[in-house]
Amino acid sequence: MQQKESRQENYREKIQDIMSRQSSKKKLIDRIMSAVAIVCVISALIPLASILIEVVKNGISAISIEFLTQPPGSFFLGHGGIAPAIQGTLIVVGLASLIGAPVGVLAGIYLSEYAGNGIFPSMVRFFNDVLTGVPSIVMGIVGYVTIVLLLGSFSVLAGALALSIIMIPIVVRVTEETFKIVPNSIREAAHSLGIPKWKITLFITMKSAKNGILTGIVLAISRITGETAPLIMTILGTSLFFTSFTGPIDALPLRIWRLASQPYESAHSQGWGAALVLILIVLILSVVLRLLVQRKAGFKINRATF
Amino acid sequence: MRGKRKGDRVFHIIAIAAAAYTLLMIVIVAFSVGDGSREIFSFEGFGFFAGTDWNPVDGRESYGALPYIIGTLISSAIAMVIGVPISLAIAIFISEMAPSRISTPLSFVIELLAAVPSIIYGLWALFVFRFWIRDLIEMPLNNAFGGSIPFFSQTPFGLDVFTAGIVLAIMIIPIVSSVSREILKAVPNSQREAAYSLGATRWETVRFAIFPYAKSGILGAAMLGLGRAVGETILVTMIIGNVVGIAAIPSSLFDQSQTLSSLIANEFNEASSELQISALMGLGAVLLILTIGINIGARLFVSKMIKVSAGVRE
């Protein structure tokens, strides 16, 4: 007993001595790493602030009624506007959403309400996940090969198709997850009243899921609104207003790109102006609308993961 | 009764059709890319992957993807080296350090980085950021080490693979930090408590109790970032310098380059022949295979740790 006690005391003395020498180093390293973390956070916030500031600063001077309502004119004279691009964005994104939202929601409903864990649903889930990682330029290739080559011309349809392929997997995922969160008791209660399943899904379960799904759709729309790469190969871009679904059209991201590639200062200025319009649309969609809907829905959807 | 069953059946079929359409989409994607690149692969064969030519001149056409594979890898590697540690630090700050009145608005703001369209990143990088990089980082490094270290040779003027890598790093921060945060949340609190009860500081707890547990999930998060960086097109076209052929293999950090996606965007509208367009789509095929591989790998790693949700949280 005596031996054991003194051995323990011995260990305690030895290590407490060593440990106390480490104490200040330990605390110093902890403080340094905390500082490093804070620096990293700030270093991510600075570019964001700079982007927003620059877009507003450089773009605001280009904004005018003419800018927003007129087709492009001569850069040299600093005339003209981006109206066809705004119109084009609305049309192409609108068409893509018309295709993408219903298909995505229905597929998501299938996965949540009708599918089990068989091969078919697993493949659907798997390939939807895979699709979210495919670069958008590849979607442009898809639009080009399928529709542009088929119809013989760059067209709104091709662009809408490409964008819809980007949109659908996002909507499918959000719909499935949102429906899954709705408690089963709601379905069961309706079922016990003799209501057919399709009505339960579309009218009752959907009511609870509505906000989440709408948020997801709005986020997906804001994402495709900002896409440039798929449009390069599908809609071509033009200075004219919409003519037909099978003809080329302009869009905001595309126009910004073309303007930025010009050597003229006035073109750059218009580019910033178009960027301001674009970022306003995107931010209103992805932030403002989402905050409004979320406050009612009570849960969050993370845009960053798609 | 019969009407009820019919309604259910119809709806069920519609829902299955929609799900089947999503499978059809992947087929369409694979088919389009395959069909579009058929010509170049039958022309160049597998040499396409290793070739360095990019010659659209009629009669002497020859195309090779190697320089752009290298350009993609280098720009993405830079993005990862800079972006992943920063994203991890942000995830740790939000999850382990900050009180909720800071972490909630902060995660919202980080998400804003993801909401900004890449064309606007491109515009900003082209007209603003590249001058910061050139003046604050590239010129000093070039002046100090340009002669001695090959990485820093070449007179920099900001439009190069280095700047592209940095902006790509910024662009991958939202996804890497957000998935990492999910991973960190999945580490059980009992692990943290065990470390703290042994006298660990907060950093030591992260390093010894949290990281080893979360390792594979964080690797998955990083790979998702890699996939994002590899697939980014328009930002890269605007600031990587737009060179083709052998010149696209950067000889230093401050050299111009070209990636698989940026070349497709840069040349598509001016392509002069069917073969050239097919070559561009061949680059798309390489890109597709690369990103699908990265994406599958990433999700395997992440789901090893937690089930990947769509990000819908309560």
Place this chain on the structure above:
Amino acid sequence: MSSEESFNVDNSSLFKSLNDNTYGSSSATIKHYKLSIRNLDAWFGAKQALKKINLDIMPNTATAIIGPSGCGKTTLIRCLNRMHEMTPGAGARGQVILDGIDIYDNKRVDPVIIKRRIGMVFQKPNPFPTMSIYDNVAAGLKLNGVKNKGLISEIVKESLEAAVLWDEVKNELDKPGMGLSGGQQQRLCIARALAMQPEILLMDEPTSALDPIASSKIEELVYNLKKDLAIIIVTHNMQQAARVSDYAAFMYLGELIEYGPTNQIFKNPKKELTERYISGKFG
């Protein structure tokens, strides 16, 4: 230091704030308290979880904290090694005096460093899954700057012996800690805590997740450990408290109702509430 030795130490200045709830002896032969809790309050957000706790722990004893669910037993011991305040919104106020120094005195005591002297074992065993058995036990030492490999391996062996795990794992020290059974994992966690050579070991319902055989192994080692340290064990199992502890503290709704030698508490409780709890009338 065995509890039979008494020290004529004048601790009267420490005990200026004594009130009726303390159980110290008279100043003539004051036993040297290992840990003294004085007017400890604790809360979670707005809800107060501990109300003016006053308690003295003797060295080389096992003290059981008993009481119904929600009475604050776990909160109390988490205040004793300053883990309680790590929960967001949680706080504590009062004094916890270890060998004459108040561990809540932030000018003199670092909450991280104090954990070297007061160890903790949790309800559910939590070994580090990516580490081997050896590395688990050595974890605290390595974290705190001990590098001497020889010293570490001596201490690891000694700790595993004290936790009655050495014989079972001595040939598998490099196997992962998670491969052990529940009871073995908990003894591994005990060994890990003991490796730090703490002066006080806090145990939060250490056997509630284990089967009876594993539990009795741990009870036995607690009984043996108290020769070297003061152990404070939270338990909702009264028979366990009776078997293992020298002193027992009964808590109810955040207050310390009664404290005294285990025999006295169980056979001859002074407060009616205590008596009702002991005889199973509630909780």
